[in-house]
Amino acid sequence: MIEKKLSIEEIKAKIKVVCICKGIKQGRICEAIQNGADTIEKVNKQTGSGDGGCKATRCGPVIKKLLENNGKIILEPYETKVDDDDLDF
Numbered sequence: 001m002i003e004k005k006l007s008i009e010e011i012k013a014k015i016k017v018v019c020i021c022k023g024i025k026q027g028r029i030c031e032a033i034q035n036g037a038d039t040i041e042k043v044n045k046q047t048g049s050g051d052g053g054c055k056a057t058r059c060g061p062v063i064k065k066l067l068e069n070n071g072k073i074i075l076e077p078y079e080t081k082v083d084d085d086d087l088d089f
């Protein structure tokens with residue numbers, strides 16, 4: 001099997017952290033989706049995302065977007081939402 005070489009942009013996107021609370025990267029989320037996780041709950045169960053201090057208020061919308069994107073890496077910039085209320089210090 002011939003593997004496609006990734007561009008620098010693809011590598012950067014793949015290692016970008018989606019779930020900040022748990023340190024789960026976009027590549028891991030996409031892998032779970034490509035392996036059959038078709039809901040946010042299933043992605044969270046497979047990857048460990050979503051049960052950090054913010055209770056998925058930051059990563060949930062990005063995971064939803066990745067599900068809509070069929071697990072393809074999102075290259076364009078995106079932000080995870082951070083509210084003061086999310087900070088659990």
Ligand code: FES
Nearest residue numbers: 019020021052059
């Ligand atoms: S960023 Fe995923 S649980 Fe907080």
